[in-house]
Amino acid sequence: EDQVTQSPEALRLQEGESSSLNCSYTVSGLRGLFWYRQDPGKGPEFLFTLYSAGEEKEKERLKATLTKKESFLHITAPKPEDSATYLCAVQALHPSGGYQKVTFGTGTKLQVIP
Amino acid sequence: NAGVTQTPKFRILKIGQSMTLQCTQDMNHNYMYWYRQDPGMGLKLIYYSVGAGITDKGEVPNGYNVSRSTTEDFPLRLELAAPSQTSVYFCASIHQEPSGRWTDTQYFGPGTRLTVL
Numbered sequence: 004e005d006q007v008t009q010s011p012e013a014l015r016l017q018e019g020e021s022s023s024l025n026c027s028y029t030v031s032g033l034r035g036l037f038w039y040r041q042d043p044g045k046g047p048e049f050l051f052t053l054y055s056a057g058e059e060k061e062k063e064r065l066k067a068t069l070t071k072k073e074s075f076l077h078i079t080a081p082k083p084e085d086s087a088t089y090l091c092a093v094q095a096l097h098p099s100g101g102y103q104k105v106t107f108g109t110g111t112k113l114q115v116i117p
Numbered sequence: 118n119a120g121v122t123q124t125p126k127f128r129i130l131k132i133g134q135s136m137t138l139q140c141t142q143d144m145n146h147n148y149m150y151w152y153r154q155d156p157g158m159g160l161k162l163i164y165y166s167v168g169a170g171i172t173d174k175g176e177v178p179n180g181y182n183v184s185r186s187t188t189e190d191f192p193l194r195l196e197l198a199a200p201s202q203t204s205v206y207f208c209a210s211i212h213q214e215p216s217g218r219w220t221d222t223q224y225f226g227p228g229t230r231l232t233v234l
Contacts, residue, residue: 007159035219046121046207046225047160054218090159104176105150107159 005030009091009108016115019080024111026091027073036074038067039090041110047090050076081115088112119143123208123226130198130233138193138229140208146224148211149191150175151183153204154228160207166191167213198233205230 010025028036035054039047051060053069060067064085066077076089088110095104124139142149147168152160162175166185180202182194191210195202211223 034217037223039225044228046209046228048225049223052219052223092160105160105162105165107152107161109157109159 005106007108024076121226142210146210146212
């Protein structure tokens with residue numbers, strides 16, 4: 004069974020204190036790994052898609068990397084407006100071939116203190 | 118572009134009532150999804166569609182039905198509401214190229230908060 008585990012569950016950082024969020028996964032036939040940001044009461048906001056080990060993508064203070072077993076979301080010099088829950092999801096072909104299975108992690112709640 | 122819109126934003130149902138959650142996207146995306154998000158849990162895929170006229174079950178389809186008569190619209194139907202269906206429902210869309218690569222932006226709607234009493 005596909006599994007996605009995110010750690011830590013919650014992270015509190017001082018403004019400017021860089022850190023990394025982890026998303027470890029076990030899946031057969033990975034078609035893509037997605038990172039999202041979700042603010043309270045809102046839908047997830049898409050950040051990145053990674054397809055294969057070694058791939059990296061950057062957007063402002065965020066950088067996502069992918070290995071065969073995990074993905075990291077690095078946050079460099081975070082600001083209070085980066086406070087949100089960050090979700091990771093993997094998409095893989097379902098063993099039955101019936102659909103492309105999407106499995107989400109439960110997220111990391113990030114709080115950046117001024 | 119308005120992106121993905123969902124209606125209603127909030128709804129309270131009694132056990133056994135029915136309702137349809139509406140979802141519309143104006144980006145000509147072929148893939149559309151319905152998820153539910155329970156407190157402290159990850160999003161669970163209910164149904165998805167790869168294009169007009171084509172739908173398939175996700176991880177938690179029981180108690181729900183969908184249709185996709187147009188590229189833009191992907192309504193979710195609850196026939197006999199149960200307390201276990203209390204959740205926040207999100208619709209999403211993304212485009213997949215013939216090569217299998219996804220366009221780099223997936224959009225989620227703002228969600229529908231449903232309570233079944």
